[in-house]
Amino acid sequence: MHPAIQGLLTIAFGVGGCVGYFYFSNLVLDRAIFPARGPHIARNIRRANMIRPWLFLLPALLALGLYLAYPVVETLRLSLSERLPGGGSEFVGLANYQQMLAEAKFWEALQNNFLWLLVVPAAATWFGLLAAQLTDRLAWGNIAKSLIFMPMAISFVGAAVIWKLVYDARPEGTEQIGVLNAIYIYFGGDTPMQWLTIPFWNNVFLMMVLIWIQTGFAMVILSAALRGIPEETVEAAIVDGAGPFQIFFKIKVPQIMDTIVVVWTTITIVVLKVFDIVFAMTNGQWETQVLANYMYDKLFRANDWGVGSASAMVIMLLVLPILVWNVYNARREMR
Amino acid sequence: MSSIVGEKPALIWVLRLSVVLLVALWLFPTLGLLVSSFRTADQIATSGWWRAMFPSEQNLTLRTAAPETQIREGDLFVIEGQLFGDDAKGEISAWGTSARDPAAYAPGTTAELRRGGTLTVQADGRYRYENTEEISGKRGPRVFVSATVPPEFTLENYATVLVSGNATDNMAKAFFNTLTVTIPATIIPILVAAFAAYALAWMEFPGRALLVATIVGLLVVPLQLALIPLLKVHNEIGIGKGYIGVWMAHTGFGLPLAIYLLRNYMIGIPRDIIENARVDGATDFMIFVRIILPLSFPALASFAIFQFLWTWNDLLVAMVFLIDATGETTVMTKQIVELLGTRGGNWEILATSAFVSIAVPLVVFFAMQKYLVRGLLAGSVK
Numbered sequence: 067m068h069p070a071i072q073g074l075l076t077i078a079f080g081v082g083g084c085v086g087y088f089y090f091s092n093l094v095l096d097r098a099i100f101p102a103r104g105p106h107i108a109r110n111i112r113r114a115n116m117i118r119p120w121l122f123l124l125p126a127l128l129a130l131g132l133y134l135a136y137p138v139v140e141t142l143r144l145s146l147s148e149r150l151p152g153g154g155s156e157f158v159g160l161a162n163y164q165q166m167l168a169e170a171k172f173w174e175a176l177q178n179n180f181l182w183l184l185v186v187p188a189a190a191t192w193f194g195l196l197a198a199q200l201t202d203r204l205a206w207g208n209i210a211k212s213l214i215f216m217p218m219a220i221s222f223v224g225a226a227v228i229w230k231l232v233y234d235a236r237p238e239g240t241e242q243i244g245v246l247n248a249i250y251i252y253f254g255g256d257t258p259m260q261w262l263t264i265p266f267w268n269n270v271f272l273m274m275v276l277i278w279i280q281t282g283f284a285m286v287i288l289s290a291a292l293r294g295i296p297e298e299t300v301e302a303a304i305v306d307g308a309g310p311f312q313i314f315f316k317i318k319v320p321q322i323m324d325t326i327v328v329v330w331t332t333i334t335i336v337v338l339k340v341f342d343i344v345f346a347m348t349n350g351q352w353e354t355q356v357l358a359n360y361m362y363d364k365l366f367r368a369n370d371w372g373v374g375s376a377s378a379m380v381i382m383l384l385v386l387p388i389l390v391w392n393v394y395n396a397r398r399e400m401r
Numbered sequence: 402m403s404s405i406v407g408e409k410p411a412l413i414w415v416l417r418l419s420v421v422l423l424v425a426l427w428l429f430p431t432l433g434l435l436v437s438s439f440r441t442a443d444q445i446a447t448s449g450w451w452r453a454m455f456p457s458e459q460n461l462t463l464r465t466a467a468p469e470t471q472i473r474e475g476d477l478f479v480i481e482g483q484l485f486g487d488d489a490k491g492e493i494s495a496w497g498t499s500a501r502d503p504a505a506y507a508p509g510t511t512a513e514l515r516r517g518g519t520l521t522v523q524a525d526g527r528y529r530y531e532n533t534e535e536i537s538g539k540r541g542p543r544v545f546v547s548a549t550v551p552p553e554f555t556l557e558n559y560a561t562v563l564v565s566g567n568a569t570d571n572m573a574k575a576f577f578n579t580l581t582v583t584i585p586a587t588i589i590p591i592l593v594a595a596f597a598a599y600a601l602a603w604m605e606f607p608g609r610a611l612l613v614a615t616i617v618g619l620l621v622v623p624l625q626l627a628l629i630p631l632l633k634v635h636n637e638i639g640i641g642k643g644y645i646g647v648w649m650a651h652t653g654f655g656l657p658l659a660i661y662l663l664r665n666y667m668i669g670i671p672r673d674i675i676e677n678a679r680v681d682g683a684t685d686f687m688i689f690v691r692i693i694l695p696l697s698f699p700a701l702a703s704f705a706i707f708q709f710l711w712t713w714n715d716l717l718v719a720m721v722f723l724i725d726a727t728g729e730t731t732v733m734t735k736q737i738v739e740l741l742g743t744r745g746g747n748w749e750i751l752a753t754s755a756f757v758s759i760a761v762p763l764v765v766f767f768a769m770q771k772y773l774v775r776g777l778l779a780g781s782v783k
Contacts, residue, residue, distance in 0.1 A: 141627075361625055
């Protein structure tokens with residue numbers, strides 16, 4: 067069957083199935099199990115209303131359970147076991163973690179991930195804040211914003227191609243087609259640089275790609291937060307003779323600190339999961355490995371599920387503080 | 402702020418300039434790719450894309466027309482024509498007949514060819530090749546020229562990538578595969594999530610707060626954890642690698658955000674509307690279909706855009722759950738990564754493929770930006 071037809075059938079089947087499920091399960095509940103008539107009408111309605119939320123939730127809970135909750139548990143189990151030849155697995159305790167900790171590549175990935183964590187959220191938030199503030203009162207600010215926001219729509223892979231062209235190097239003596247090398251030569255550099263192969267700095271060049279993508283996100287949210295600042299606070303500061311920089315750093319930034327934290331943590335999560343950029347641009351060569359790509363290497367190239375799962379657990383562990391913080395905030399808001 | 406900068410025109414100009422600079426910086430890389438996708442391989446390789454708008458000085462290797470076009474003028478056999486072709490233009494500053502000395506002659510002068518005969522090349526590219534004997538061979542003699550060539554753009558790359566290219570270059574199949582992945586993976590989670598969000602927003606039941614907290618927690622669970630366990634599940638229930646698996650995976654991974662966004666939105670719908678409907682005897686199912694769904698359209702649109710961008714741009718989920726060894730079901734992102742590996746130097750193909758793959762999200766982005774921004778704000782700021 068042609069995939070397009072299969073796709074259409076799936077849409078029809080999926081949508082029809084969902085609607086049908088919700089409609090008929092409600093119908094069965096109201097007509098057959100607890101009909102709203104007869105001698106127990108009040109009790110029946112009450113009971114039906116107790117069950118109904120779970121009817122509404124069931125498909126979502128099943129999907130969430132299978133696709134997100136179960137894998138966390140299963141990955142934990144896999145990280146503690148070894149696959150046996152011919153199927154099955156045995157419990158090996160922390161052996162996978164020991165093996166992983168002994169690998170230099172893992173430490174390189176961890177170190178790089180921390181570098182990413184340090185640089186990317188800070189830089190993207192800062193550029194976002196800058197762009198939000200600068201475009202705030204401009205007549206054509208919205209156009210400027212939407213152009214800075216645009217990379218959000220571009221895939222990591224597309225961005226990798228875009229930036230590979232920027233970093234491209236041609237042999238010495240010929241004209242450079244990568245912007246970075248062209249500028250470098252123009253300002254007196256002698257040999258064109260293979261930017262992505264220079265250890266340590268190549269990490270920065272990869273991070274540039276993610277900063278470029280995430281700045282728009284930070285800008286949009288911080289821009290809304292800046293607009294929400296009460297005008298009086300700014301006016302009061304102006305009356306007291308504060309300069310523009312003082313107003314920005316001492317009046318505006320403190321008032322949107324909560325939002326800055328949200329933006330920061332959201333980008334942090336993206337950074338922890340960053341995979342496509344490294345995979346497409348260097349594939350972890352020249353000391354640019356990161357955890358997500360290390361994990362992919364282990365799982366699908368080395369076929370080592372134990373160590374792969376162990377490194378996935380490391381990513382989970384790094385995400386955990388943010389997860390707890392988010393849940394804590396959500397609960398506080400609900401009260 | 403306006404009242405302050407308003408007093409200092411210099412500051413306003415600094416402000417405007419820095420915005421222009423920032424926008425230029427952010428636009429420049431994408432622009433490079435776009436311009437490159439309209440240039441020929443030669444042009445991309447010999448000059449930076451930022452020169453594409455201007456006439457450029459290039460060293461070209463051209464040929465006269467083939468000997469079969471020669472005509473006889475008395476004792477002479479003559480080939481006449483235009484080196485740049487009929488419609489192209491250029492300004493030759495020097496030319497030569499051998500690769501060792503490609504700038505030996507000025508335009509307008511006549512040179513002796515080693516294979517016999519004389520060649521005259523004019524500055525505008527017209528040439529006249531004369532020989533006393535009949536000119537033999539399949540192809541005309543080579544002419545090396547240094548010329549200033551006007552900017553030239555071509556749609557040939559797009560023709561190659563979309564229609565004519567061979568298996569590795571042609572993106573048409575991958576384009577449709579991506580579309581096949583994306584549409585069901587965008588529509589199905591919306592429906593599932595909408596019902597759940599309604600229950601979490603407007604129905605009273607024990608454990609509701611806990612469920613909301615769980616969903617907030619699941620929002621950030623890295624999907625990396627899900628790869629192996631789910632691949633195992635898919636293999637065990639017989640789906641294996643394929644569209645069904647990737648649709649289900651995208652549905653599962655998209656649900657937490659969908660439920661979270663929709664619940665936040667639905668909770669803002671005025672209580673009166675819902676209670677009036679209840680008093681009038683509407684069931685929850687009717688309230689949901691007749692009132693909640695239409696009123697939640699902006700939130701549904703926001704999530705749809707997120708999910709569309711995410712599934713269209715995804716690489717990892719497609720590689721793990723969809724693309725098998727045959728590569729029949731490859732998606733665009735995967736094909737571009739492969740091109741990066743095997744054809745890293747062929748910028749004309751690479752740039753064009755990448756642009757084909759980012760064109761659709763860009764259109765969606767600019768057309769639906771309002772909803773995207775709304776969704777972002779609902780998702781992260783309260």
